[in-house]
Amino acid sequence: MMRSPFTIALAGLALSACSQTDPQQTTSAALTEGVLVPGYSSWVETNRQLASSGAAFCADQQDLATARQAFLGAQSAWAGLQPMLVGPMGEGNLSWQVQFWPDKKNLVARQVTALLNKTPQVTPAILDKSSVVVQGLTAYEYVLYDTSIDLNDPAQKARYCPLLTAIGDHQQALSTHVLEQWQAEDGISAQLKTFPNERYAEPTEAIAELLRTQVTAIDGLKKKLGTPMGRQSKGTPQPYQAEAWRSNASMSNVSATLAGAEKIWHGANNDGIQALLGDDNKALKDKIDAAYAETRAQLATLQRPLSEMLKDEQGRKSLNDFYETLNILHRLHEGELARTLGIQLGFNANDGD
Amino acid sequence: MIRLPLASASLLAIAISLAGCGEDKAPATQAAAPAPAPSAAPATPAATSKVDEAAAKAVVNHYADIALAVFSDAASTGKELHAAIDAFLAEPTDATLKAAREAWVTARAPYMQSEVFRFGNPVVDDWEGQLNAWPLDEGLIDYVAKDYQHALGNPGATANIIANTEIQVGEDKVDVAQITPETLASLNELGGSEANVATGYHAIEFLLWGQDLNGTNPGAGERPASDFIVGEGATGEHNERRREYLKAAADLLVSDLDEMVAQWQPGKPDNYRASLEKDSAENGMRKMFFGMGSLSLGELAGERMKVSLEANSTEDEQDCFSDNTHNAHFYDAKGIRNIYLGEYKKVDGSTLTGPSLSSLVEKVDPATDKTLKDDLANTEAKLQVMVDTAEKGEKYDQMIAAENAEGNQIVRDAIAALVKQTGAIEQAAGKLGISDLNPDTADHEF
Numbered sequence: 001m002m003r004s005p006f007t008i009a010l011a012g013l014a015l016s017a018c019s020q021t022d023p024q025q026t027t028s029a030a031l032t033e034g035v036l037v038p039g040y041s042s043w044v045e046t047n048r049q050l051a052s053s054g055a056a057f058c059a060d061q062q063d064l065a066t067a068r069q070a071f072l073g074a075q076s077a078w079a080g081l082q083p084m085l086v087g088p089m090g091e092g093n094l095s096w097q098v099q100f101w102p103d104k105k106n107l108v109a110r111q112v113t114a115l116l117n118k119t120p121q122v123t124p125a126i127l128d129k130s131s132v133v134v135q136g137l138t139a140y141e142y143v144l145y146d147t148s149i150d151l152n153d154p155a156q157k158a159r160y161c162p163l164l165t166a167i168g169d170h171q172q173a174l175s176t177h178v179l180e181q182w183q184a185e186d187g188i189s190a191q192l193k194t195f196p197n198e199r200y201a202e203p204t205e206a207i208a209e210l211l212r213t214q215v216t217a218i219d220g221l222k223k224k225l226g227t228p229m230g231r232q233s234k235g236t237p238q239p240y241q242a243e244a245w246r247s248n249a250s251m252s253n254v255s256a257t258l259a260g261a262e263k264i265w266h267g268a269n270n271d272g273i274q275a276l277l278g279d280d281n282k283a284l285k286d287k288i289d290a291a292y293a294e295t296r297a298q299l300a301t302l303q304r305p306l307s308e309m310l311k312d313e314q315g316r317k318s319l320n321d322f323y324e325t326l327n328i329l330h331r332l333h334e335g336e337l338a339r340t341l342g343i344q345l346g347f348n349a350n351d352g353d
Numbered sequence: 354m355i356r357l358p359l360a361s362a363s364l365l366a367i368a369i370s371l372a373g374c375g376e377d378k379a380p381a382t383q384a385a386a387p388a389p390a391p392s393a394a395p396a397t398p399a400a401t402s403k404v405d406e407a408a409a410k411a412v413v414n415h416y417a418d419i420a421l422a423v424f425s426d427a428a429s430t431g432k433e434l435h436a437a438i439d440a441f442l443a444e445p446t447d448a449t450l451k452a453a454r455e456a457w458v459t460a461r462a463p464y465m466q467s468e469v470f471r472f473g474n475p476v477v478d479d480w481e482g483q484l485n486a487w488p489l490d491e492g493l494i495d496y497v498a499k500d501y502q503h504a505l506g507n508p509g510a511t512a513n514i515i516a517n518t519e520i521q522v523g524e525d526k527v528d529v530a531q532i533t534p535e536t537l538a539s540l541n542e543l544g545g546s547e548a549n550v551a552t553g554y555h556a557i558e559f560l561l562w563g564q565d566l567n568g569t570n571p572g573a574g575e576r577p578a579s580d581f582i583v584g585e586g587a588t589g590e591h592n593e594r595r596r597e598y599l600k601a602a603a604d605l606l607v608s609d610l611d612e613m614v615a616q617w618q619p620g621k622p623d624n625y626r627a628s629l630e631k632d633s634a635e636n637g638m639r640k641m642f643f644g645m646g647s648l649s650l651g652e653l654a655g656e657r658m659k660v661s662l663e664a665n666s667t668e669d670e671q672d673c674f675s676d677n678t679h680n681a682h683f684y685d686a687k688g689i690r691n692i693y694l695g696e697y698k699k700v701d702g703s704t705l706t707g708p709s710l711s712s713l714v715e716k717v718d719p720a721t722d723k724t725l726k727d728d729l730a731n732t733e734a735k736l737q738v739m740v741d742t743a744e745k746g747e748k749y750d751q752m753i754a755a756e757n758a759e760g761n762q763i764v765r766d767a768i769a770a771l772v773k774q775t776g777a778i779e780q781a782a783g784k785l786g787i788s789d790l791n792p793d794t795a796d797h798e799f
Contacts, residue, residue, distance in 0.1 A: 093659065093663045096663055096664075100664065104488075104504055104548070105488065105490075105502060105503060105504050105548065105668050105669075106502050106503070106504065106505045107502075107664055107666055107668060107669075109502060110500075110502045110668070111664070111665075111666070114568075129755055129756060130665070130755050131663070131664050131665040131666065131755055132663045132664055133664045133665075133666070230545055232547075233542065233545035233546065233547060234542065234545045235545065236544060236545020236546075237545075238506060238545065238546065239506060240504070240505035240506035241504075241505075241506070
């Protein structure tokens with residue numbers, strides 16, 4: 001039978017439709033290029049600054065205030081990266097090397113002291129083999145901020161400086177290596193853009209992992225706030241169980257994580273997860289937009305450090321109000337959004353039977 | 354375990370409340386736990402109809418029989434511990450102290466096998482904090498060494514109940530003149546800090562062994578028997594109160610264990626077992642699988658092994674005063690295996706057997722059953738290596754030392770086996786039509 005030109009044209013149309021990337025692939029690729037890779041790149045940059053700041057501070061070429069700024073930059077970039085911990089950074093225990101939280105029993109004090117007593121001249125090689133507690137931001141923060149350490153005293157500065165510079169080097173090397181893994185041929189970046197691959201059989205799996213990571217980070221914020229608020233300890237505030245309490249950066253960390261989560265939602269050009277909701281789901285899209293706006297607005301009213309807010313009634317009430325908006329945001333993602341996208345966020349979503 | 358039930362409790366509540374509502378139990382439960390990699394999907398809920406309701410009921414009833422046997426053994430060995438403590442207090446010598454310590458180690462074996470009942474059965478989860486909460490700020494209880502580190506901001510961390518008839522906790526004064534089981538129970542989580550643990554196995558362990566001041570070097574706690582002598586030769590001060598404390602803690606342990614035995618007795622219309630048996634067999638099996646998976650992954654592999662290993666932290670070691678951690682891990686895992694196989698080797702040496710999850714899975718899919726059985730056996734073998742190593746003298750706190758590559762590997766192998774078996778547990782559950790399991794990961798990713 002002769003094929004009419006018409007059928008051939010139709011077949012051609014059908015074919016071209018098939019070869020078009022599907023929306024999930026488009027979204028995954030857009031997030032990779034527009035949000036994830038830039039996020040990891042700027043994290044690497046803050047770690048480069050951390051390492052060079054530590055070296056300069058220890059060579060007496062930089063003051064403590066400036067060194068603290070470099071630390072806060074790296075810590076904030078790490079907080080912003082939380083909703084993006086897909087791939088190598090979400091595996092194994094790598095993230096503990098960057099930050100150890102919760103530190104319920106003040107392990108950082110014990111382990112930093114033990115390490116320096118044992119090996120006063122800590123080198124990066126020694127640090128590599130040491131406890132995760134002393135390898136990252138938690139120990140760096142302890143040295144720069146703990147009231148028991150006076151870095152204006154030359155003897156103390158000399159004692160702690162080998163550790164500071166070793167941590168800076170460790171973080172720089174670690175983050176650089178992770179970024180390389182992202183950008184390698186067949187790296188995670190490529191795996192989020194073309195399918196199937198070793199990691200994802202199809203784009204749905206990539207989107208599921210992106211959403212899961214984002215939801216886990218938002219849920220993590222509830223824990224990071226709920227713990228010091230005393231939500232799990234009969235309502236008694238536990239200020240020292242907060243993340244970044246020494247540097248008074250608990251709330252700005254929350255803000256950075258939320259901003260990261262919102263980037264996953266919006267994408268760099270309105271091409272994030274939100275792009276997967278069609279016109280028929282406009283109501284849900286609006287609800288999530290509103291939830292982000294509300295959490296941002298609430299957060300903007302919380303101007304005092306967390307430890308201070310925990311001390312008075314008004315502060316605790318404001319924190320509770322904020323916690324509720326976070327909760328709404330979390331529920332919307334893990335419930336309605338996941339359901340609408342047909343994504344199982346649970347234990348098994350990732351695996352085929 | 355006080356340490357993480359926050360996440361698990363809510364998860365459990367969700368899992369269980371949803372379990373009752375038939376169709377509508379899909380996504381809401383899903384996001385609660387961050388999803389770790391190792392898993393298997395019960396993608397299509399296999400037909401529950403494949404499982405005969407009566408057969409499933411028999412499995413759940415046997416599960417309750419195992420619980421009764423395990424808790425009964427925990428109670429009887431708890432009473433032997435109590436008797437050994439009485440003998441020690443009557444005549445505090447090195448020999449009676451040694452006997453009391455041995456009784457404590459013996460009592461731990463059945464208790465650890467009961468932990469698999471914790472997740473999934475609120476009656477156990479709500480109760481166990483008073484018995485096994487950990488890690489604790491032991492300065493609440495007694496004297497501690499100078500370099501003692503505790504949870505920052507814990508107002509009771511150095512309260513030292515034994516040395517004081519009244520303790521200051523934040524702005525409040527608490528009267529502890531009389532050391533009774535009730536007083537001690539009321540002091541748990543004092544001031545809102547979960548590190549304030551005044552009762553249970555670990556409080557008794559601290560009193561029998563004292564702080565382990567050896568870090569990751571050899572050696573456990575070395576409290577002398579003379580800490581309990583009154584009069585000549587006494588050490589440690591406030592010995593009358595230390596004796597009262599140990600006695601009260603042992604009394605409370607025994608009464609708590611008896612209380613849990615009663616919850617699992619058959620034929621008692623108002624106890625927990627009755628409600629479990631009234632519920633559907635599917636919900637019963639969900640609790641069984643949920644308990645196995647949660648203990649396996651989040652609690653044992655995560656909180657108890659991964660944290661202590663990665664942080665090289667003896668502070669996060671389960672039985673840290675006595676250096677009995679290898680056994681604690683071994684019997685925790687054994688408990689998981691018991692539930693799947695429907696077997697429990699009692700303290701008297703006899704073995705309880707009966708209808709098992711394994712037999713149900715085997716009927717539906719023999720390969721899945723075999724995988725899980727193999728995985729459970731593999732985990733036990735890996736933990737046996739840990740036990741053997743410890744018995745040769747290298748204890749868990751030495752294995753997790755930063756520079757001990759071989760020791761680290763032993764722990765890592767056990768973690769990997771537990772993670773793998775958790776995947777197989779999910780698979781098996783899926784074959785019986787039980788999805789929405791979401792074992793608690795305690796926020797660990799593997």
